[in-house]
Amino acid sequence: ARTQVGIVGAGPAGLLLSYLLHAEGIDAVVIEARSREYVERRVRAGVCEHPTVELLREIGVGARLDAEGLPHHGFSLRFDGEDHRIALTELTGKAITVYGQQEIVKDLIAAHEAKGYPVEFEVSDVALHDLDTEDPRVTYRDSAGNRRELVCDVVAGCDGFHGISRPSIPAGAIRTFEREYPFAWLGVLARTAPSHEELIYAYHERGFALHSMRSPEITRLYLQVPHDEKIDAWPDEEIWSELALRLETGDERFSLREGPILDKGITPMRSFVTEPMRYGRLFLAGDAAHIVPPTGAKGMNLAVADVTVLSRALVELLRYNRSGLAESYSDTCLKRVWRAEHFSWYMTSMLHVDPAADDFGRRLQLSQLRYTASSRAAATSLAENYVGLPFA
Ligand code: FAD
Numbered sequence: 001a002r003t004q005v006g007i008v009g010a011g012p013a014g015l016l017l018s019y020l021l022h023a024e025g026i027d028a029v030v031i032e033a034r035s036r037e038y039v040e041r042r043v044r045a046g047v048c049e050h051p052t053v054e055l056l057r058e059i060g061v062g063a064r065l066d067a068e069g070l071p072h073h074g075f076s077l078r079f080d081g082e083d084h085r086i087a088l089t090e091l092t093g094k095a096i097t098v099y100g101q102q103e104i105v106k107d108l109i110a111a112h113e114a115k116g117y118p119v120e121f122e123v124s125d126v127a128l129h130d131l132d133t134e135d136p137r138v139t140y141r142d143s144a145g146n147r148r149e150l151v152c153d154v155v156a157g158c159d160g161f162h163g164i165s166r167p168s169i170p171a172g173a174i175r176t177f178e179r180e181y182p183f184a185w186l187g188v189l190a191r192t193a194p195s196h197e198e199l200i201y202a203y204h205e206r207g208f209a210l211h212s213m214r215s216p217e218i219t220r221l222y223l224q225v226p227h228d229e230k231i232d233a234w235p236d237e238e239i240w241s242e243l244a245l246r247l248e249t250g251d252e253r254f255s256l257r258e259g260p261i262l263d264k265g266i267t268p269m270r271s272f273v274t275e276p277m278r279y280g281r282l283f284l285a286g287d288a289a290h291i292v293p294p295t296g297a298k299g300m301n302l303a304v305a306d307v308t309v310l311s312r313a314l315v316e317l318l319r320y321n322r323s324g325l326a327e328s329y330s331d332t333c334l335k336r337v338w339r340a341e342h343f344s345w346y347m348t349s350m351l352h353v354d355p356a357a358d359d360f361g362r363r364l365q366l367s368q369l370r371y372t373a374s375s376r377a378a379a380t381s382l383a384e385n386y387v388g389l390p391f392a
């Protein structure tokens with residue numbers, strides 16, 4: 001078979017790219033290793049930047065996000081036993097929306113189904129070929145086990161950090177930059193009302209904790225744990241008692257609401273960037289090209305920003321045979337990527353307890369937290385990054 005753009009991966013990057021291309025009359029096929037049920041249930045990001053929300057609205061897939069998403073106009077930095085609110089909207093004029101990534105994935109899959117745009121689930125043995133030619137190919141087995149080949153004009157590698165696209169690039173054609181952190185996040189989804197109206201990023205001597213939510217009935221919580229921690233080491237009761245310790249304040253009005261845990265898992269934390277985000281006719285987008293630690297809530301939003309740039313570049317290339325935007329794709333994206341890398345590293349460093357840090361390091365962290373909470377200039381800088389800088 002032949003298509004203009006072969007898209008590997010049906011996460012936010014692959015699905016959104018496909019939708020944007022089809023809307024411009026460009027033919028694309030998405031292939032995904034997992035089942036539809038699996039990708040629709042995978043619990044991940046929850047914070048949508050202002051530009052992400054605007055884009056989803058503009059292209060007509062924002063109806064449920066508008067109805068069910070929770071607009072947030074601020075969040076708390078919790079340290080020294082009290083809350084210090086970062087007033088996002090007052091400082092920037094913008095808000096963020098709490099809406100689960102898998103809800104965006106569901107909405108995009110439903111939109112594909114409604115319009116008849118192809119998404120193939122449960123494919124296997126995916127391999128990329130002839131990437132340095134004008135007819136790159138994707139080979140794979142479909143869900144029935146039949147061998148398939150897709151000859152393309154362009155391949156979009158949207159298959160996340162563990163996908164096959166980035167490793168298909170010859171060593172030497174790309175450079176990578178990486179930083180690992182000596183901790184991970186244990187995340188839980190619980191059936192209980194949020195304990196506070198807003199997100200709470202808590203710095204505590206026992207480690208970082210985050211209070212978030214998905215709806216008025218569902219709470220999302222995270223705990224800093226050692227980087228090689230196993231989930232079996234954390235029975236539900238211990239998760240609740242540790243969260244209560246780290247989120248506690250001197251104020252009696254705050255008490256952590258508990259409930260049945262619906263999902264739990266551990267996510268390692270790393271910073272990672274690939275340069276350039278392209279090799280021949282293969283373009284990388286989203287987590288396939290870069291990873292940020294989750295503290296700044298930037299990963300999914302970066303994926304959305306990448307494919308916005310990529311869809312414009314591919315329309316120019318494939319409809320008008322103009323390659324300028326395709327040539328500048330990587331440079332354009334990397335500016336935003338490195339801004340998000342810095343912001344995510346900064347939020348992570350400010351809020352986590354580094355087991356190797358000394359008292360000097362801990363005093364610096366507290367000073368940075370107190371300055372951010374007390375200076376309008378510092379809080380505004382944090383807020384403008386958090387709500388999302390405008391797309392290129
Ligand atoms: P993915 O969502 O990883 O999608 C890649 C897809 O490719 C997957 O469906 C995978 O199954 C498929 N695939 C893999 N290999 C193959 C193959 N060989 N063939 C075919 N398909 C393949 N980001 C935020 O912006 N805000 C947040 O609040 C936030 N919180 C997070 C919390 C947690 C606990 C985690 C884990 C992540 C969080 N992120 C957050 C990051 C965000 O989830 C990712 O950045 C986002 O999923 C990236 O989207 P993507 O489409 O690039 O990749």
Ligand code: DHB
Pocket residue numbers: 044045046047199210212213220294295296297298
């Ligand atoms: C959530 C995840 C994040 O990484 C973050 O910074 C804030 C909220 C969440 O899953 O709700």
